[in-house]
Amino acid sequence: MYRAVLTVAATAALVIGGVTPAVAAPSSRLPGAPTSVQVSGSGDGAAVTWSPPRSGATPTGWRVTVSPNTNQPAHGVDRLPASARSDRFGWIRAGVTYSFSVRATTSRGTGPEVRVRYTAPRSTTVAQSLFALDGAGALVRYPASGTAAPRTVTTAGAGYTADDVGNVFVPSTDRTAILLHPAGGGAARVLATGLHLTPDLRSDVAGNLYWVDSVSGAITKLGLKGGSVTTVLPSSGTAWTVGRDGTVSAFTTTSNGGTVVTASPQGTVRTRTVAAANGTPIGYFAGLLADGKGTLYVSYRAFGGSFYYGWWSLAAGSSTLQQVDTRLAYQYSATNDSSLVLGQSAEWCAAIAEQWPPNPCVADHTVTHLWSQDASGATKDVATSGVxxxxxxxxxxxxDTAGDLFVDAESGLWRIPAAGGAAQRLSTAQWSRLLVI
Known part of the structure; x- marks a missing residue:
């Protein structure tokens, strides 16, 4: 789960920076500088386009970078095939000036770079969408604002994921191919074949796709920018997750922690033995989530008859699980780019007490708190009602990025606004595999 679905262009701008010319004519053994390099932006993304050099060796690939590269997968460096003529970067922040560079590459070396700059307008807003599966397995897209009608993307959406521009990716029925449903609508097309898929595709902000190979059990990646299929980690452990920044983690759990194997966006693999600060058992592992900053959130069910599901955080690079210090409640849980978000009930009863005769515990299940904690440990709590x-x-x-929480309650699909106040019911039907991006 992550996170992590459609970025609609709410504000667009085109800024063509001063092209940095080659200081000296390149050797004919190397490619020349790319031509017609431009950058355009919309929402929280920016797209760079170019044409081939007019001189020098024929490129065998491209190296495209962005600076500053905060939160960018692979530190903002993309290596693309020779056929590429564009590249897209997400996580572009309003008011920040970015420099993009493009250079052609060959086995002998790289040609001169061309740089362009782009500043996202401070007025930029990003409209996201909620995706969910209905009871028949159809994939439906809602606007995250909840103010417009939903649209069915495909009637066979099991195992889907999506990228930041709204393209949807679905395993084929025989689990050997990935189908791409374009963001703008139209017929689906086959993106890749000859695969061993499980019905659980995941993605990062760069649009790379991940799954567990049904034959080898390895976490596998399809690089949409590079186009190749590679093994990220040899095993998915007890549970696995992909952060929005492209960090892949496999967690093999024990009652007091476990082992986390993490692959960075650059491919560096690190293994950590993790445990609670005092080393004591925590409970029964229940679930794993990630934000976009390298933080993992691990859910454990408490020992005994309470059946309380609590959360523990594991900071990037840390080996110590820290308990998420919040109130006891029935709750809905999710992560966005930066935080763990919880919708919590007014009251709570341990499961054993709910069944205790002759006077069982009765609690108010109304979600009255929208609570969040970011990677730094800072928390926020606002009042809400209605679900x-x-x-x-x-x-x-x-x-979503704003902190709105979407939940599948017994009464249907609901949006709990980040600002608090009354929750909004989007549908009376039941839904699964909720995803916002």
């Missing part, structure tokens, strides 16, 4: 939490259990929803 009932499900009983004790791990109930995963989806959260």
């Amino acid at each position: 009932l939490a499900r009983p004790n259990g791990l109930w995963l929803g989806a959260a």
Whole structure:
């Protein structure tokens, strides 16, 4: 789960920076400088386009970079095939000036770079969308604002994921191919074949796709920019997740922690043995989520009869699980780019007490708190109303960048606004695999 679905261009701008010319004519053994380099932006993304050099060796690839590269996969460096003529970067922040460079590459070396600059307008807003599967397996897209009608993307959406521009990717029925449903609508096309898929595709902000190979059990990646299929980690462990920044983590759990194997966007693999600060057992592993900054959130069900599902955070690079210090509640849970977001009930009863005769515990299930904690540990709590939490259990929803929480309650699909106040019901039907991007 991550996170992590459609970025609609709310504001667009075109800024063509001063092209940095080659200081000296390149050797004919190397490619020349790319031509017609431009950058355009919309929402929280920017797209760079170019044409081939007019001189020098024929390129065998391209190296495209962005600076500053905060939150960018692979530190903002993309290596693309020779056929590429464009590249897109997400996580572009309003008011920040970015420099993009493009240079042609060959086995003998790289040609001169051309740079362009882009500043995202401070007025830029990003409209996201909620994706969900209905009871028949159809994939439906809602606007995250909840103010417009939903649209069916495909009637066979099991195992889907999506990228930041709204393209949807779905495993084929025989699990050997990935189908691409374009953001703008139209017929689906086959993106890749000859695969061993499980019905659980995931993605990062760069648009790379990930799955567990059904034959080898390895976490596998299809680089949409590079176009190649590679093994990221040899095993998915007890559970696995992909952060929006492209960090892939496999967690093999024990009652007091476990082992986390992490692959960075650059491919560096690190293994950590993790445990709670005091080393004592925590409970039964229940679920794993990630934000876009390298933080993992691990859910454990408490020992005994309470059936309370709590959260523990594991900071990037840390080996110590820190308990997420919040109130006892029935709750819905999700992560966005920066935070763990919880919709929590007014009251709570341990499962054993709910069944205790002759006077069982009765609690108010109304979600009255929208609570969040970011990677630094800072928390926020706002009042809300209108939707009932499900009983004790791990109930995963989806959260957008603003902090709105989307949940599948027993009464249907709901949006709990980040600003608090009354929740908004989007549908009376039941939904699964919620995803916002």
